Amino acid sequence: MVGSQKKQGLMQGIGNVFIVGNSRSGTTMMLRIMNNHSLVHGINEPHFYGTYWAPADDGKMLGHAESRELLTKLLTRQRDxxxxxxxxxxxxxxxxxxLRELPAxxxxxxxxxxxMAYETRRNGMRIACEKTPQNIFYISELQHHFPGAKVIIMYxxxxxxxxxxxxKWMRKDLGMAGMPDKEVRRLRMNYHPYTIARLWNSSFDAAMRHKGHPDVLEVRFEDLTxxxxxxxRRVCEGIGIPFEPAMLEVPHAGSSSAMDDHSxxxxxxxRGESWKKGLEPAEVAICQGTCGSRMAKLGYEQVPVSPGVLRLAAAWLSFPFKLAGAFVLNLDRMRNMTNTLQRRLKQA
Incomplete structure (x- = not known):
């Protein structure tokens, strides 16, 4: 079973699985499936790496007040x-x-x-399954900090x-009523076809750097559905746990195009090809032009598209304004801005 790493205190005997991938790639669905397993407890998007951790933090002892603040934020995000x-x-x-269980x-x-070990034991489980899509850029750190942990990469x-x-911003009216207006503005500003396509490329390249590693499992969203x-069954075998049919009984929730229905x-x-009706030709053209060679490696075929010149020009003209706005609205989500941006924009 996953989790052969030796830990002390609460961490001993707790295995770790991390679900990573480009945002909106099926990571939430995978977490819900894994969370239905009788041995697994889901940890949903603590965003530890990048938000609460930077490389310079390793080996730097936390003070009591700083430890309390970090743990309070993690518990709040997980529970509330x-x-x-x-x-x-x-x-x-x-x-x-x-705090009493922290090592010296x-x-x-x-x-x-x-x-994570505390939350998992508290719920009577043996494996902590953490999902933060952006951890696709921190796989090396995951493997270093959690030896033997399994990483599920979603494509x-x-x-x-x-x-x-x-x-995505429509989630506020589709079941995520707690989404603040500030987040709606951030999500709307974040979207530009070239920005999202570039980030998809960066995620793909980050994944390829770990392809073939025995602790890394790769799953296409399309294969999962x-x-x-x-x-x-393949994922469970890779993790070292038995498949349970109840894992697949997940609620219909989390879509950006349909109301949540937990019944x-x-x-x-x-949900496979709804993009053919939901995207404008200019968006498809920009995406395929940016991601084409990488798409092919995953079996995604390009489609013929003829965007209007004016639509295409308008899309490109809006890019610098969208980029600047997104930068400003995401500043408070990065503990080390330079390191975070370098990771997310790095391409092979």
Whole structure:
């Protein structure tokens, strides 16, 4: 079973699985599937790497106040949701319990590992399964900080990713009522077909740097929706846990184009090619022109497209304004701006 790494205190015996990939590539669906397993507890988007950790933090001992602040933020995000504000005192007792389990001279990664082990044991599980898409750019760190951990890389057709990103801000009205207006503005500003296509390329290149590693599993979103059981049997075998049919009974939620319906369960199979109707020709052309060679390596075929000259020009003219706005609205999400941008924009 995954998790042969030796840890002390709460971490001993807890295995780790990390779900990574380009945003809107099916990472949430994979987490929901994994969370249905009788041995697995899901940790949903703590965004530790990049937001709460930078390379210079390794080996730098956390002070008591700093440890409390970090653990409080992690507990708040896990229990109350991604957009929840910290409520002073709410998790003080649990923070103190985790602090008592920290190894001597603990740094940020030690606090993070102990937090995940605490949450997993608290729920009676053996494996912590953490999902943060952007960890695709931190696989080396995951493997260094969590020896023996399994990493599931999700891929999805970049044109489908574009459509999902284009509509992501609509999640506020489709089931994510807690999304603040500031986040809606950020998501709308983030979207530009070239920006999303470039980030898809960067995610692909980051994944390729770890292709073939025995602890890395690769899953195409399209394969997961086309053959859920076969795909998850392969994933479970790679992790070292038995497949359970109940894993596939996930609620219909998280889509950027349909209202959440938690009464319906199972893997939806109707989301494969909706981009053909949802994207404008200019968006498809920019995406295919940017991602073409990488798309082919994953089996995604290009389609003929003839965008109007004016539409294409308008898309390119809007790019610098979108880029500047996105930069400003994402500043508070990066602990080390230079390091974060270098990772996300690096291409082979």
């Amino acid at each position: 949701g991604f957009f929840a504000e910290v409520v002073p005192g709410k998790f003080d007792a649990e923070v103190e319990a985790i 001279h603990a740094d940020r990664k030690d606090a993070y590992a102990t937090f 999805r057709d970049p044109r489908a990713v574009l459509l999902s990103q284009k509509r 086309r053959d859920p059981e076969g795909t998850m 319906k369960k199972g893997i939806r199979t109707d």
